[in-house]
Amino acid sequence: MTTETYNQALLTLALAGIDAINTSASQHKAVRTAAQESHFLCNWMVESLKTKRFSKLMADDLTAWISQARSQGAGAQLKQRLTCIADQYQQVNNSAIATGTGLKNLLTGLAAQEWVVVTDTDIDAKLKINSDGKSSLIISAKEFNQHIVDDKIVKPISMYIRGDEKLVARLALEQGVLLSQGNKKTSLIKHHKTYVLIPDNLHSSLCLLCLDLY
Structure with a gap:
């Protein structure tokens, strides 16, 4: 028996929500305002949570979005959020780029935009990086060299980032890679946030979304 992944459960919910609001819109002649759409989706989520329509993996997300x-x-931005989730997760599912290759392409792209990119230093204690005011991305050499096998990410990789996370998320998405949400508390690099990459993009919680595209 195959266990449903978080990604599968999330995509199922997002597509169902989009279908529900589109069906509702087709039944009304007047164009709905953003506030009316939000109200409809909020009620739909409340009912979905109450009836346990979706996997229990979605309970925390539904509760947060309702709140x-x-x-x-x-x-x-419930409608934009669901649309972004559906597009982003399906794009990654359909990507032909291996995750390890995608990561290396991402780093090359950021370096071309004059980011400081460091992958040749072991990071096992708190450090401070002098990047002369430039945006920076650091990956421990140990993880970069050992957690990518045959062009695929096979173990989690932590990226320490100081810069425009929206830009990084967008470039990563183009390469078929999903980033976790940023976390300041777990960062080993001062003034940076930790973003984690997971094998096969199988995160256990919502990834960093490119909501600015919607």
Whole structure:
């Protein structure tokens, strides 16, 4: 028996939500405002959570989105969020680029934009990197050299980033790679956040989304 992954459960939810709001919109002649769309999706999520329509893997995300919609209204961007999830996760699923190759292409792209990219130093204690004000991305040499086999990421890789995370997420997505959310507390590099790459992009929680594209 195959266990459903977080990615599969998330994509199922996102596609169902998009279908629900599109079906509802086709049944109404007047164009809905962003606030009305948010209200509809919030109610749909509440009902989905109550009836346990989706995998229990989605419970925390649904709870968080419902809370955001109730406090922020249209500012919660529920429709954009679901559309972004559906597009982003399907794009990665359909990518022909091996994850290790994708990571190396990402680093090359950032270096071309004058980022400081460091992959030749072991990172096993807290450090401070002098990048002369430039954006920077650091990966421990041990992980970079040992966690990529046959052009694929086979073990988690931590990237320490100081710079525009939206740019990194967008470039990574083009290479078929998903980043975790950033975390300041786990970073070993001062003024940087930790972003993790996982084999086959199988994160156990929501990845960093490119919401600015929607």
